[in-house]
Amino acid sequence: MERASRSTLACPQCTAVLERSADERLDCRGCTLTYPVRHGVPVLLISEATCRPIETDAQFDYLLDEALAAPFHGWDLSWLHARTTRSPELTNLEQRYDSRAAALIAQAEAVLDLGTGGGERFASYAPFPGAAFATEAYLPNVTAARLKLAPLGVEVVHTDPNCHNGRGPQPGNRWPERRLPFGNNTFELVLAHRAAFSPAEAARVLRPGGSLLTLQGVPEWRGETLAAALGGTPPEWTLPGLGWDVGETFRQSGLQIVDWSETSSTVLYHDIGAIVYLLLHVRWNVLDFDVDHYRERLYRLHQRMQSEGGFRLRGASRLIEAYRP
Numbered sequence: 107m108e109r110a111s112r113s114t115l116a117c118p119q120c121t122a123v124l125e126r127s128a129d130e131r132l133d134c135r136g137c138t139l140t141y142p143v144r145h146g147v148p149v150l151l152i153s154e155a156t157c158r159p160i161e162t163d164a165q166f167d168y169l170l171d172e173a174l175a176a177p178f179h180g181w182d183l184s185w186l187h188a189r190t191t192r193s194p195e196l197t198n199l200e201q202r203y204d205s206r207a208a209a210l211i212a213q214a215e216a217v218l219d220l221g222t223g224g225g226e227r228f229a230s231y232a233p234f235p236g237a238a239f240a241t242e243a244y245l246p247n248v249t250a251a252r253l254k255l256a257p258l259g260v261e262v263v264h265t266d267p268n269c270h271n272g273r274g275p276q277p278g279n280r281w282p283e284r285r286l287p288f289g290n291n292t293f294e295l296v297l298a299h300r301a302a303f304s305p306a307e308a309a310r311v312l313r314p315g316g317s318l319l320t321l322q323g324v325p326e327w328r329g330e331t332l333a334a335a336l337g338g339t340p341p342e343w344t345l346p347g348l349g350w351d352v353g354e355t356f357r358q359s360g361l362q363i364v365d366w367s368e369t370s371s372t373v374l375y376h377d378i379g380a381i382v383y384l385l386l387h388v389r390w391n392v393l394d395f396d397v398d399h400y401r402e403r404l405y406r407l408h409q410r411m412q413s414e415g416g417f418r419l420r421g422a423s424r425l426i427e428a429y430r431p
């Protein structure tokens with residue numbers, strides 16, 4: 107420890123010099139992180155660092171506390187509605203999805219909703235036909251979805267998260283964990299609202315003539331991301347060129363596309379509380395988000411949002427309807 111001079115060790119978060127503090131920790135001179143020293147060994151893991159207190163303002167503290175205390179259950183993000191403004195194109199596309207899903211359900215005898223979350227959206231399409239299933243891979247939502255959907259006659263199935271891999275299982279029984287646990291030719295309708303899936307698997311479980319309806323966020327954001335604004339880590343699949351190539355997997359699946367509508371959209375987040383709520387619950391915006399570690403960066407963003415009138419996330423969404431010939 108003594109041999110590591112001040113200029114040798116750097117903060118893994120921001121690369122600034124680390125300085126020994128009065129209480130034998132290593133304080134970063136560039137950001138507010140402070141690292142422990144255990145048994146003489148500097149523990150230079152961001153996850154082990156804590157934040158030195160920073161001066162903020164009363165409004166920031168209020169908005170943060172409010173976001174931390176706000177309810178979140180299943181996939182119910184309605185707390186954000188009053189704190190964001192969505193562009194009309196996005197609202198229109200969502201409404202088109204909802205009305206088309208309801209119309210297709212009304213004609214089907216067997217339906218499946220992939221990645222149902224807490225089942226809130228799927229539940230809104232009730233009544234359901236005799237055979238109605240929903241899959242969910244995220245354990246807290248499996249329970250939430252069952253509570254919501256079982257009374258409506260929908261059976262919730264707990265699936266492997268790999269079922270959301272767009273490439274699906276491969277010949278030779280490779281990646282069987284990506285397989286949807288349903289027999290061939292089972293459903294007349296497969297839905298996937300903002301949940302990734304394998305088009306080949308959807309085609310396999312659809313009956314000939316059956317439909318697939320999906321709404322997908324296009325992962326290649328067209329503006330400043332929250333990860334960029336906060337200097338955080340995004341998932342690789344949100345980076346240009348590394349996401350799910352939906353077009354390619356559709357071509358391989360043999361599904362015939364009848365509608366492919368794409369629209370760019372913006373969502374304006376009014377205040378830092380709305381941003382914190384999003385980061386807490388939609389974890390894939392910034393993978394390493396933690397309120398304590400990010401407090402200083404959040405405060406800077408709060409000040410910026412006050413002067414710019416909020417933070418605008420730009421993106422694109424696509425609605426795809428296809429059928430199995």
Ligand SMILES: C[S@@+](CC[C@H](N)C(=O)[O-])C[C@H]1O[C@@H](n2cnc3c(N)ncnc32)[C@H](O)[C@@H]1O
Pocket residue numbers: 181220221222223224226227242243244247298299300301387388389
């Ligand atoms: C964007 S949600 C869509 C849910 C639903 N189809 C809807 O549109 O309301 C996609 C999936 O991510 C899951 N999910 C949510 N939070 C998660 C987390 N922290 N880790 C892993 N999966 C999560 C949800 O349960 C859901 O299956």
